[in-house]
Amino acid sequence: MPDSWLDIAPDAQFGLATLPYGVYTTGAGGPRVGVAVGDRVLDLGAAARAQGAPFADAVSGPNLDALLAAGRPVWDQVRESLLTWLTDPVHEQVVRPHLVDRASVTLHLPFTVADYVDFYASEHHATNVGRIFRPEQEPLTPNWKHLPIGYHGRSGTVVASGTDIVRPTGQRKPPTEPVPVFGPSARLDIEAEVGFVVGTPSPMGERVAVDDFADHVFGVFLLNDWSSRDLQAWEYVPLGPFLGKSFATSVSPWVVPVAALESARVEQPAQDPEPLPYLRGSQPWGLDLRLEVRLNGHVVSHPPFAQMYWTAAQQLAHMTVNGASLRTGDVYASGTVSGPEPSQRGCFLELTWSGKEPLRLPDGTERTFLEDGDEVTITATAPGPDGTRVDFGEVTGRILPAK
Ligand SMILES: O=C(O)/C=C/C(=O)CC(=O)CC(=O)O
Ligand SMILES: [Ca+2]
Ligand SMILES: [Mg+2]
Numbered sequence: 001m002p003d004s005w006l007d008i009a010p011d012a013q014f015g016l017a018t019l020p021y022g023v024y025t026t027g028a029g030g031p032r033v034g035v036a037v038g039d040r041v042l043d044l045g046a047a048a049r050a051q052g053a054p055f056a057d058a059v060s061g062p063n064l065d066a067l068l069a070a071g072r073p074v075w076d077q078v079r080e081s082l083l084t085w086l087t088d089p090v091h092e093q094v095v096r097p098h099l100v101d102r103a104s105v106t107l108h109l110p111f112t113v114a115d116y117v118d119f120y121a122s123e124h125h126a127t128n129v130g131r132i133f134r135p136e137q138e139p140l141t142p143n144w145k146h147l148p149i150g151y152h153g154r155s156g157t158v159v160a161s162g163t164d165i166v167r168p169t170g171q172r173k174p175p176t177e178p179v180p181v182f183g184p185s186a187r188l189d190i191e192a193e194v195g196f197v198v199g200t201p202s203p204m205g206e207r208v209a210v211d212d213f214a215d216h217v218f219g220v221f222l223l224n225d226w227s228s229r230d231l232q233a234w235e236y237v238p239l240g241p242f243l244g245k246s247f248a249t250s251v252s253p254w255v256v257p258v259a260a261l262e263s264a265r266v267e268q269p270a271q272d273p274e275p276l277p278y279l280r281g282s283q284p285w286g287l288d289l290r291l292e293v294r295l296n297g298h299v300v301s302h303p304p305f306a307q308m309y310w311t312a313a314q315q316l317a318h319m320t321v322n323g324a325s326l327r328t329g330d331v332y333a334s335g336t337v338s339g340p341e342p343s344q345r346g347c348f349l350e351l352t353w354s355g356k357e358p359l360r361l362p363d364g365t366e367r368t369f370l371e372d373g374d375e376v377t378i379t380a381t382a383p384g385p386d387g388t389r390v391d392f393g394e395v396t397g398r399i400l401p402a403k
Contacts (some may be wrong), residue, residue, distance in 0.1 A: 001386055006099070008038035013391045017263075017384030020254035020393070021219065023063050024105040031062045031108055035082060036254055036393075040099040042082075047098040051091070052080055062112040064218075064255065068199035069328045072215050075199070079259050107253035109160040111197060114329035116155040116249070117319060118193070118225055118241075119148050121310035123269070125338035128350045130229040133233065145273060148310040148318045150332070153225075154246035156332065161252050161395040165226055167372065167402040168247040172230035180234060184402035187229035187355065188370040191336040192293050192303050192346035192378045195223035195251055196312050200328040202219050208320040210281030213313035216326060218311075219255035222291070222378050222395040223333045226250065229349055230367065251331075252378075252395040260390050264288045264382035268311050275314070278321050285313035289392070291337055291380045293346065298361045303337035303346040305380070372401045 001016050007014055024034045024041055034041040045060035053077055058070040067078070120126055123140070126149075130139030143149065167188055173180040196296040199218035202208050208216055225245060232244030268286035289305035309340040315332060336346040345351045348369055352358055355368035371374070377396040384390045 001384075001388055002083075002203070004037075004086045005089045005092045005110070006040070006086060012038045013393070014038060014254075015384070015388055016083060016086060017388035018256060018390045019079065020256045020260075020359060021064055021067065021110065022254045023108045023110045025108065026100060026105055033059045033061065033064060033067065034105070036102060037099075037398075039087060039102050041102050041105050042095070043098040043100065045215060047085065047095050050094050050098065050166045051081070051085065055081075056247055063108075065329065068111055068197065068218050071200050075218060075257060076259065077093070079257060104131065107160065107162075109251070110157070110253060110255050112329045113155040113158045113331050114198075114327040115331070116153040116158060117150050117330075117332040118153045118245070119150040119310065119333060119335040121148055121308045121315065121335040121351055122338045122346070123309040124307065124340050124344070125346060125350065128345065132217055132349060132354045135221045145271070145309075146275065147279070148315045150315070150319070151240045153249065155331065156229055157246060158249045161250055161397065162248060163248070163397060164400045165248045165250070165397045166400045168228050168231065168243070169242040169402050170228070170231045170243050171234055173234045174230075185228035185230055186369070187227050188399065189227045189377050190293070190370070191225035192226055192291055192301070193223040193225050193336060194287075194289060194291075194305055194334040195221045196316075196332050196334075197221070197255060199328055200321060200326075201328050202326040204325040205323045206320070207278065207323070208316055208326065210279065210285075210313045210317045211283060213285060214258050215279075216316060217235060217258055217312065219257045220261065220287075220392075221255050222252040222380055223393050224250040224376065224378055224395050225333060225336070229322060248397075249333075249398045250395050252393050254393040260384070261287055261382060263385045266306050269307060269309055271309065272375050278317055279314050281313055285311040286380065287312070289380045289382045291346070291378060294377045295361065296363070296375055296378075297369065298363070299377075300359060301343060301345055301351060302339075303344050304339040305337050307339050308334060308337065370399050372399050374399050392400070
């Protein structure tokens with residue numbers, strides 16, 4: 001990677017390998033599109049206008065919607081321009097005035113969320129959850145290795161990182177009670193996931209092929225699918241997750257473009273049986289993202305995304321194989337990221353084996369599920385070119401008592 005004229009510390013969170021897009025406000029003015037670089041944020045619209053860039057309109061709105069809709073050629077042009085502007089000293093005089101301190105900005109939900117789908121793509125997670133929820137059955141259902149299982153979630157409750165999460169209330173049926181009881185969830189959990197946002201839409205009636213993933217998906221971010229295990233366990237048969245998951249889903253504010261992940265692409269785990277032809281592609285779309293989950297500052301897990309059985313490219317092909325259209329702003333999530341080791345599990349249901357094996361935290365406290373006041377933060381990094389690091393920032397949220 002070439003050097004920047006900007007003083008980016010060698011260990012800076014967002015070096016030139018990432019250049020993620022987000023939406024920010026400062027004290028003055030409304031929301032605008034920014035790019036994180038070192039400890040600064042570049043006002044992308046203002047810089048593009050000052051440079052007379054042909055894509056200035058697409059990055060001058062209050063969010064990423066117009067950039068998402070602009071399509072792959074424009075996404076590539078913006079990223080190439082950014083790299084040139086930030087490395088060639090000839091651009092310093094025009095670009096530098098549009099940098100602000102990252103510490104001084106407030107970050108927001110970066111785009112309008114259209115539809116939201118959540119998958120279930122970790123074999124380790126699905127096996128553990130099967131053992132916990134359905135101990136009398138085979139842990140993986142017969143369809144699991146033939147198609148990426150998913151459900152439609154609630155896009156209106158996708159919230160920006162930092163938004164407080166009110167403990168949900170609802171029906172649950174403790175095994176000791178003959179009838180359901182009503183009240184605050186007693187088994188509130190997280191799910192550490194990776195989210196994908198669609199830029200280029202597709203018409204109804206047409207499929208998107210696995211190999212067309214990078215033409216449709218703009219970027220990648222972190223997602224916490226807050227989950228109420230007691231509401232979920234009582235309501236989910238036979239239609240799947242509903243109120244146990246629809247109360248809130250948090251997303252990280254910086255969207256990492258797919259183009260930044262070239263060095264993170266790996267072969268996914270071997271698939272046996274071989275999936276149907278519409279789920280096969282010619283390029284590897286496993287991604288070597290290394291997640292970290294913290295509870296009140298203590299690391300509790302290291303989920304490895306490279307171990308996911310189904311890739312985001314296969315999930316996109318599956319989502320559209322029936323002719324369902326894609327819209328700009330559609331979000332889909334990987335499903336809980338869990339690896340084979342106990343220290344790699346992406347939710348407390350697994351980490352504490354349904355509350356039977358509490359986690360002991362370094363501060364001497366114990367946890368099964370989340371308590372009011374708890375704060376959960378998920379971060380991730382991936383390899384970038386030439387030994388650099390791609391950073392996803394964080395998604396965080398704190399639990400408030402039920403209303
Ligand atoms: O196996 C089940 O009954 C459901 C499990 C889930 O919690 C669904 C889900 O959110 C999938 C995931 O994140 O991997
Ligand atoms: Ca989930
Ligand atoms: Mg959710």
